[in-house]
Amino acid sequence: MKNDKALEIKNLSYTALSNEILKNISCSFKSGLFYSIIGPNGSGKTTLLRHISRNLMPKEDVIFIEGKDVNDFKGTDFAKIVSYVPQQIDSSCTFTAFDVVLMGRYPYVKRFEGEKKKDIDIALWAMKATNTFNIKDKNINLLSGGERQRVIIARALAQQGKILLLDEPTAHLDIHHQIEIMDTLKQLNINYGITILCVLHDLNTACEYSDYVVVMKDGNIENMGKPQEVLNEKLIKKVYGIDVSIIKNPVNGNYHIIPQSSFKSNREYNCG
Numbered sequence: 001m002k003n004d005k006a007l008e009i010k011n012l013s014y015t016a017l018s019n020e021i022l023k024n025i026s027c028s029f030k031s032g033l034f035y036s037i038i039g040p041n042g043s044g045k046t047t048l049l050r051h052i053s054r055n056l057m058p059k060e061d062v063i064f065i066e067g068k069d070v071n072d073f074k075g076t077d078f079a080k081i082v083s084y085v086p087q088q089i090d091s092s093c094t095f096t097a098f099d100v101v102l103m104g105r106y107p108y109v110k111r112f113e114g115e116k117k118k119d120i121d122i123a124l125w126a127m128k129a130t131n132t133f134n135i136k137d138k139n140i141n142l143l144s145g146g147e148r149q150r151v152i153i154a155r156a157l158a159q160q161g162k163i164l165l166l167d168e169p170t171a172h173l174d175i176h177h178q179i180e181i182m183d184t185l186k187q188l189n190i191n192y193g194i195t196i197l198c199v200l201h202d203l204n205t206a207c208e209y210s211d212y213v214v215v216m217k218d219g220n221i222e223n224m225g226k227p228q229e230v231l232n233e234k235l236i237k238k239v240y241g242i243d244v245s246i247i248k249n250p251v252n253g254n255y256h257i258i259p260q261s262s263f264k265s266n267r268e269y270n271c272g
């Protein structure tokens with residue numbers, strides 16, 4: 001149901017090797033909305049996603065999915081709700097792209113039964129949605145970084161979770177595929193009501209696609225809210241230490257952030 005709490009975090013802290021990486025984080029995410037998690041390198045974004053996805057098991061009574069402690073889910077039940085696209089992809093296997101996407105169906109496949117036609121159809125749908133259908137028979141090792149990234153996103157889609165976590169999903173992609181993947185994620189968010197939490201570095205992409213942004217700094221949530229309400233010059237200076245100008249995107253009227261570099265090129269550009 002739209003705007004119900006899909007996910008709630010209460011006082012999440014995490015220390016590793018004496019580093020306090022997450023500092024008493026509390027926040028909640030409404031169902032069916034698109035959230036971007038932004039912040040400087042090392043601010044704790046990946047560590048936060050790894051806790052939500054149970055890659056780092058949180059303590060009890062800290063992270064709740066639809067009101068239930070994530071510790072209380074069986075593995076396959078959790079995987080039917082939450083899918084995770086990590087930043088680093090293990091490509092040491094020798095499977096085809098299609099095999100990898102079909103693995104996303106593992107929570108639904110009963111032991112000794114194998115995949116059914118429905119699983120295969122959903123895997124093929126996920127490949128079409130991510131524009132990877134044409135490379136379905138290729139060995140995953142032979143794909144480019146961007147192609148592999150799209151296959152991994154397809155695998156997460158095939159899992160059909162209500163909550164999709166993505167860690168820099170466009171990091172290896174060219175500009176065409178960046179837009180294609182972000183548009184696909186937004187369509188899934190709108191058409192299927194999937195709640196999306198997506199770590200992004202590009203502030204303008206975050207502005208374009210997100211209902212809310214979560215701004216992290218030094219293991220804390222510095223601010224959380226609608227992009228145009230949160231991402232002002234003062235906050236960006238505080239969090240990233242840079243000056244920016246904010247204008248209206250002349251094409252669609254959206255908020256657009258322009259970083260101010262102190263470097264001035266001698267080259268002349270004819271911008272016609």
Ligand SMILES: Nc1ncnc2c1ncn2[C@@H]1O[C@H](COP(=O)(O)OP(=O)(O)OP(=O)(O)O)[C@@H](O)[C@H]1O
Binds near residue numbers: 017040042044045048
């Ligand atoms: N297991 C660990 N042991 C020690 N330090 C860690 C561990 N995992 C993460 N860190 C540190 O915690 C901090 C936050 O890391 P994290 O990967 O969550 O940041 P991030 O915001 O995702 O960064 P980036 O934008 O560079 O991907 C970093 O300083 C990192 O070195």
